[in-house]
Amino acid sequence: MRHIISILIENEAGALSRVSGLFSARAFNIESLTVAPTEDASLSRMTIVSTGSDDVIEQITKQLNKLIDVVKVVDLSEAAHIERELMLVKVRAAGKDREEMKRIADIFRGRIIDVTDSTYVIELTGNGSKLDAFLEAIDRSLILETVRTGVSGIGRGDRILKV
Amino acid sequence: MQLTGAEIVIRCLQEEKVEYVFGYPGGSVLFIYDELFKQDKFKHVLVRHEQAAVHAADAYSRSSNKIGVCLVTSGPGVTNAVTGIATAHMDSVPMVIISGQVPTAYIGQDAFQECDTVGITRPCVKHNFLVKDVRDLAITLKKAFYIAKTGRPGPVLVDIPKDVTNQKCEFEYPKSISMRSYNPVVKGHGGQIKKAVQMLLDAKRPMIYAGGGVILSDAADRLVKLARTLGYPVTNTLMGLGGYPATDKQSLGMLGMHGTYEANMAMQNCDVLIAVGARFDDRVIGNPAHFGEVARKIIHIDIDPSSISKRVKVDVPIVGNLPDVLDELQKLLEASAGVPDAKALAAWWKQIDEWRSKKSLKYKQGKEIIMPQYVVEKLYEVTGGDAFVTSDVGQHQMWAAQYYKFDKPRRWINSGGLGTMGVGLPYAMGVRFANPKATVACVTGEASIQMNIQELSTAKQFRLPIKIINLNNRYLGMVRQWQQMFHGNRYAESYVDALPDFVKLAESYGHVGMKIERPADVEPALREAFTKHKNDLVFMDFLTDQTANVYPMVAAGKGLSEMILAEEL
Numbered sequence: 001m002r003h004i005i006s007i008l009i010e011n012e013a014g015a016l017s018r019v020s021g022l023f024s025a026r027a028f029n030i031e032s033l034t035v036a037p038t039e040d041a042s043l044s045r046m047t048i049v050s051t052g053s054d055d056v057i058e059q060i061t062k063q064l065n066k067l068i069d070v071v072k073v074v075d076l077s078e079a080a081h082i083e084r085e086l087m088l089v090k091v092r093a094a095g096k097d098r099e100e101m102k103r104i105a106d107i108f109r110g111r112i113i114d115v116t117d118s119t120y121v122i123e124l125t126g127n128g129s130k131l132d133a134f135l136e137a138i139d140r141s142l143i144l145e146t147v148r149t150g151v152s153g154i155g156r157g158d159r160i161l162k163v
Numbered sequence: 164m165q166l167t168g169a170e171i172v173i174r175c176l177q178e179e180k181v182e183y184v185f186g187y188p189g190g191s192v193l194f195i196y197d198e199l200f201k202q203d204k205f206k207h208v209l210v211r212h213e214q215a216a217v218h219a220a221d222a223y224s225r226s227s228n229k230i231g232v233c234l235v236t237s238g239p240g241v242t243n244a245v246t247g248i249a250t251a252h253m254d255s256v257p258m259v260i261i262s263g264q265v266p267t268a269y270i271g272q273d274a275f276q277e278c279d280t281v282g283i284t285r286p287c288v289k290h291n292f293l294v295k296d297v298r299d300l301a302i303t304l305k306k307a308f309y310i311a312k313t314g315r316p317g318p319v320l321v322d323i324p325k326d327v328t329n330q331k332c333e334f335e336y337p338k339s340i341s342m343r344s345y346n347p348v349v350k351g352h353g354g355q356i357k358k359a360v361q362m363l364l365d366a367k368r369p370m371i372y373a374g375g376g377v378i379l380s381d382a383a384d385r386l387v388k389l390a391r392t393l394g395y396p397v398t399n400t401l402m403g404l405g406g407y408p409a410t411d412k413q414s415l416g417m418l419g420m421h422g423t424y425e426a427n428m429a430m431q432n433c434d435v436l437i438a439v440g441a442r443f444d445d446r447v448i449g450n451p452a453h454f455g456e457v458a459r460k461i462i463h464i465d466i467d468p469s470s471i472s473k474r475v476k477v478d479v480p481i482v483g484n485l486p487d488v489l490d491e492l493q494k495l496l497e498a499s500a501g502v503p504d505a506k507a508l509a510a511w512w513k514q515i516d517e518w519r520s521k522k523s524l525k526y527k528q529g530k531e532i533i534m535p536q537y538v539v540e541k542l543y544e545v546t547g548g549d550a551f552v553t554s555d556v557g558q559h560q561m562w563a564a565q566y567y568k569f570d571k572p573r574r575w576i577n578s579g580g581l582g583t584m585g586v587g588l589p590y591a592m593g594v595r596f597a598n599p600k601a602t603v604a605c606v607t608g609e610a611s612i613q614m615n616i617q618e619l620s621t622a623k624q625f626r627l628p629i630k631i632i633n634l635n636n637r638y639l640g641m642v643r644q645w646q647q648m649f650h651g652n653r654y655a656e657s658y659v660d661a662l663p664d665f666v667k668l669a670e671s672y673g674h675v676g677m678k679i680e681r682p683a684d685v686e687p688a689l690r691e692a693f694t695k696h697k698n699d700l701v702f703m704d705f706l707t708d709q710t711a712n713v714y715p716m717v718a719a720g721k722g723l724s725e726m727i728l729a730e731e732l
Contacts (some may be wrong), residue, residue, distance in 0.1 A: 010344055013293070014281060025286050055472070062469035068290040068310060071344040163343060 032150030191263025202367030217247020222593030238276030253580025276657025314347030351483030366435035375402025376440015453722025555611030585614025669702035
């Protein structure tokens, strides 16, 4: 099962490697990992997407909690939550493809944020499957480069992860 | 008052009432050593290799529940220490390791004796720090001691760049510490404890399975009280030996790969199991699927939530500090109207006695060749069962665990988790520093002892009257045993050739050496060593049976009730 785990961790040098090292040392799997400081600069927030049986996910959360720098751990996927991922795609956009590319980007509510004679950079936000769907919808041979941030997640309503 | 970083390190150690620092100087720690030289509140033990410094500090801690401290230099000082740190980490031993680092401006420049200490040690410490600002030094050391001894204990490393030790700042040692990210649980959950009491009282075939947590948390007296109240059988893990008196009638001895027949059979066939500070290690329960074939209820008390339901699913998890949880359990038990089912318990004990009657630890001592088990039995007799016994890793470790009956906690010091050969001698040193009057024996083999043999020099410098019991079978015995049993008698690289003359070797370091070749000489030699040479280090080289194997044995991947017993071969 796919789980989205959110972590609040002391924003100190090496914090990321403590977490990523734990995953590799214990053979846990990471699909994506994002990290950035929160509004409180002393804390970083990480979102990790992992897959595993319930037992494995239980161990992951326990092992994360055991890290001295980790302040809080929540499995977002246990309840209602929102997940988003940002993708930047550089595509060839020349001749007849130029119009078509803009049209599909509009359908997916993407924004074109860089334009040259022959290329666009399209910014797209959504859950992973929406981003996948966009890549499926455009002509593969026109994709020059893609970069995705990995998933960020937040609980719905009153579910708040804060110190 | 303004102090240098080096002075701050020394002051912090003094504030923590450190008695001994085990270490080895080098470039990056010279300012610290300079300050150490100027003070006399604690002593420094100069080892001959950094690995031994960590092992000695580790055993100092294990045998006393005080925090072991070591001090090593950057680069190779640290990498030499890593085996010791990983050993302590696997067995949850509270320690503080202070390492020198190249000056902050040099970090990342591949400077002389530079290594990424925090990176290298990260997976084998409870936590580590790199102190880049002298103003953070005192609080970081305070945190290190706090983290090391609270919760599930473990080694904490503090890496200090050389320039930081020479910078000045105002010194004040924090009286207490609080960390928003680290708040170990102490009290167990009341509802869970209540459930556990009921489950224990409802048991027909109960079993108490006690691990190293009992020793680490000083909960042995509570465990004894609980076991006596209930009248239930107790088994100890390798790490838990001494947590329940081995000579007590309720003790079934050690369980696991080389556990007794009765302990393993009772473990497999019980209907209610209470695990106390133990972690269902692969060497303890064998194949978890086979273990799971018998339905039983499991209560698991541990300070570390991640130890619970890691290898075996449990019914009543209780996270908390053992003494607190056991006190609460005892209180509820004594207040409860229920009592153990006497009839069921009598039948269970009858069954256990049948298993006991197999006498799974029996062996034959002839007139010609010394059996290793016999040496340990005689060691037990000669020392009145009251010695601190350290061991290295291998067959001799198992024989020491099986035949020396530990009645008290913190008397049996070995590397259970990591299984580090070479710990025995430095462990014995650490034990003796923590317990200056104690009788200390190091049960070892001719292979293990050579992994830190240089410490005979340290032992001489500090006049440590350790008795080294070298069970010399001219083989890497445990490797040979597995090769015999599982690899078609192909003894690949398990024969130890070109051994030194251990007697002369010991004498060259200024110690007493003895070579014992006949069974009849075993006891007299031991008596001589422990009486006439009471104040000397005696290296006793026992030439033992080359083909002796450790039994009973649960082969790797097998179930607990699938033991190989000596007589079956």
